[in-house]
Amino acid sequence: MRQFVVVGHDVPTDSEGISLADLPGAGRLDLLCRCVATGVFLSYGIRDDVAVHLVCADELTVTFDAASLRHLHPDERNVAARIRDALAARADAIGHMPADVSPGVKLRRMGLSATLDRVAADGTLIHLHEEGAPLVDADPPEDPVFVLSDHNDFTESEASLLADAADRRVSVGPNRLHADHAVSVVHNWLDTDGYASY
Amino acid sequence: MRQFVVVGHDVPTDSEGISLADLPGAGRLDLLCRCVATGVFLSYGIRDDVAVHLVCADELTVTFDAASLRHLHPDERNVAARIRDALAARADAIGHMPADVSPGVKLRRMGLSATLDRVAADGTLIHLHEEGAPLVDADPPEDPVFVLSDHNDFTESEASLLADAADRRVSVGPNRLHADHAVSVVHNWLDTDGYASY
Numbered sequence: 001m002r003q004f005v006v007v008g009h010d011v012p013t014d015s016e017g018i019s020l021a022d023l024p025g026a027g028r029l030d031l032l033c034r035c036v037a038t039g040v041f042l043s044y045g046i047r048d049d050v051a052v053h054l055v056c057a058d059e060l061t062v063t064f065d066a067a068s069l070r071h072l073h074p075d076e077r078n079v080a081a082r083i084r085d086a087l088a089a090r091a092d093a094i095g096h097m098p099a100d101v102s103p104g105v106k107l108r109r110m111g112l113s114a115t116l117d118r119v120a121a122d123g124t125l126i127h128l129h130e131e132g133a134p135l136v137d138a139d140p141p142e143d144p145v146f147v148l149s150d151h152n153d154f155t156e157s158e159a160s161l162l163a164d165a166a167d168r169r170v171s172v173g174p175n176r177l178h179a180d181h182a183v184s185v186v187h188n189w190l191d192t193d194g195y196a197s198y
Numbered sequence: 199m200r201q202f203v204v205v206g207h208d209v210p211t212d213s214e215g216i217s218l219a220d221l222p223g224a225g226r227l228d229l230l231c232r233c234v235a236t237g238v239f240l241s242y243g244i245r246d247d248v249a250v251h252l253v254c255a256d257e258l259t260v261t262f263d264a265a266s267l268r269h270l271h272p273d274e275r276n277v278a279a280r281i282r283d284a285l286a287a288r289a290d291a292i293g294h295m296p297a298d299v300s301p302g303v304k305l306r307r308m309g310l311s312a313t314l315d316r317v318a319a320d321g322t323l324i325h326l327h328e329e330g331a332p333l334v335d336a337d338p339p340e341d342p343v344f345v346l347s348d349h350n351d352f353t354e355s356e357a358s359l360l361a362d363a364a365d366r367r368v369s370v371g372p373n374r375l376h377a378d379h380a381v382s383v384v385h386n387w388l389d390t391d392g393y394a395s396y
Contacts, residue, residue: 075221185382
C-alpha cells in the first residue's frame with residue numbers, strides 16, 4: 001500500500017472555520033485538497049491501494065482510503081466539503097477510535113506523532129526532504145509512507161520526530177515543489193519502477 | 199522554454215458561462231486551472247521560463263506566461279477568475295492579435311491548429327500519449343512543447359493534426375493520469391535531467 005501523511009499546520013479544526021468560497025483562507029486547504037485528489041485519483045479511475053492522511057493542526061487526522069471512497073471528485077471544492085464533513089464529526093471520534101464520516105473517509109483524534117505510529121507500523125516511512133537522496137537514484141520500498149508538509153516547513157518538534165521515525169529521506173528533485181506536485185512525482189516514481197525495461 | 203498546450207473541449211467561451219462556485223460544471227475548468235498552476239508554480243515561487251496555453255473549445259486560447267504573471271495564486275478559484283477575465287476580453291482580441299488581459303495573461307482568437315503553429319515554431323512538439331515512448335527512457339529536448347487533452351480524448355481531427363505536427367510521442371507511465379498530474383511528471387523529468395549524477 002502507498003500512504004501519504006500531509007501535515008496541515010493551519011487548517012481549522014472546527015468545520016465552521018471552513019468556507020468553500022475561500023479555501024486558501026482556511027489554512028491553505030486548497031493545497032491539502034489537491035494532495036488528497038492527487039493521492040487517490042487516476043484519470044477516470046481511482047488508485048486501488050492508497051491512503052492519504054491529513055493531519056489538521058496536530059490534533060485531528062482525516063483519512064481518505066482510496067479503495068472505499070464513493071462519489072468523490074477531484075476538484076478542490078468537492079474534496080474540501082468532505083474534509084469539512086469530517087471535522088463536523090469530531091464529537092464522534094472518541095479516544096483513538098475513528099469517526100466514520102462517509103465511505104472511505106474517517107476522522108481520528110490524532111496528531112502527527114500518533115498518526116505516524118499508526119500508519120508507519122506496516123511500512124517504510126519516507127521523509128520527503130530537499131536534502132534527501134535523489135529519488136531518481138533510489139529504489140522504491142514496499143509499502144512506502146511518505147510524509148509531507150503543507151506550505152509551511154515542518155516545525156522543529158516535527159522535524160525532530162521525523163528524524164527519529166523516518167527510515168529514509170528522499171528528495172524529488174532540485175526544485176522545491178508544492179506538496180501536491182510532489183505527490184504526483186512520487187506516484188510516478190512508483191508507477192514506472194521497472195517500466196523503462198518493458 | 200517549456201510550454202504546455204492544454205485542450206479544453208468543453209470550456210465555455212463566454213465568461214458568463216463560468217461560475218466560480220461550480221468549476222467542474224464549466225467544462226471541467228477545475229482540471230484546467232490545476233494544469234495552469236502546476237505549469238507555472240514552484241513552492242514559494244514561479245518558474246522562470248514556462249508558458250501554459252489553454253485552448254478553449256477550439257476557438258480561443260488563453261496564455262499564461264510565468265515570467266510576467268503577477269498576483270496569481272495556485273488555487274483553482276483564483277486561476278479560474280483569471281481565465282474568466284480573459285474570456286471577458288474576447289472583443290479586444292482581433293484577428294490573431296492578442297488581448298492583454300492582465301500581466302502575463304493574453305487571449306487570442308486561435309484554436310488548436312493556429313496555436314500549435316504559433317508556439318511550436320520555436321520548439322519540439324511532444325504529444326503526451328499512452329502509446330508513446332516511456333519518458334523514463336527518453337532524453338528531454340530543448341524547448342519542449344507538450345500537448346495534453348482535458349478529461350476527453352483528443353477528437354479524431356485533433357489526433358490527426360497531432361500525428362502530423364508532433365515531433366515525438368512520449369508516455370508518462372503505465373497509468374492514465376489527469377492532465378495536471380502529467381504536467382508535474384513532465385516538469386520533474388526536465389528538472390531532474392542529470393540530477394542523479396550530482
